[in-house]
Amino acid sequence: MGCRDVHAATVLAFLSGTASVAGLLAAVLLPNWRQMRLYTFNKNERNVTVYTGLWIKCARFDGSRDCVIYDPQWYTAVDQLDLRVLQFALPLSMLTAVSALFLCLIGMCNTAFVSSVPNIKLAKCLVNSAGCHLVAGLLFLLACAICLTPSVWVIFYNNYLNRKYEPVFSFDISVFIAIASAGGLFFTSVLLFLWYCACKSLPSPFWQPLYSHAPSMHSYASQPYSARSRLSAIEIDIPVVTHAS
DSSP: OOTTSOOHHHHHHHHHHHHHHHHHHHHHHOSOSEEEEEOOOOTTSOOEEEEEOSSOEEEEETTOOSOSEEETTGGGSOOOHHHHHHHHHHHHHHHHHHHHHHHHHHHHHHHHHSOSSOOGGGGGGOOOHHHHHHHHHHHHHHHHHHHHHHHHHHHHHHHHHHHHSOTTEEEOHHHHHHHHHHHHHHHHHHHHHHHHHHHSOOOSSSOOOSOSSOTTOEEEEOOOHHHHTTSOHHHHTSOEEEEOO
């Protein structure tokens, strides 16, 4: 498998990363991070469930889909530490993942549409496709860590709230969506790392550009000092041209 070809692994990684970013976006927007059940002993009234999101809060009666109380300014007055951390962590994770998708897309487009023999005049502007995928994998892994850590913390913080107050708190579906999206980001990064290891022999150093020189270029090799010392001054100024192996 060569690094100059578009493979199913890179396409699958791009699709997996896109789906994970979409899942993170849904988790950020849904008001379903925490539920608080308020029970009543009055038979003429219904129980109330308060749905808490990162940005809004909604209170509903059981069996109703309409919000009795809707607070669109909840994001400015969040009094729960885990949700406040998620307000910063999830957008940062999304931004990191989108940057990784952009790099992955650049690598695939460069591989698919750029000639295998680069223009020597543009040698300094060449895009290293394998390097793009490698950095994208690192960014996906970073986005996974930024998303997963506070999302799992919500579960433990929920238990803390139940112990501190009453056992009326429970985490909602957005927690599962965020954790699943973090798993998708981790899968994407592993897929890109496996592709990179399979398409390159990983010599030292680990970062190896695709084109250290163009295939059609010639390299200039100087003679050892002991050999050059026996040459005349005119011969020393003439470089020896050899074809690159």
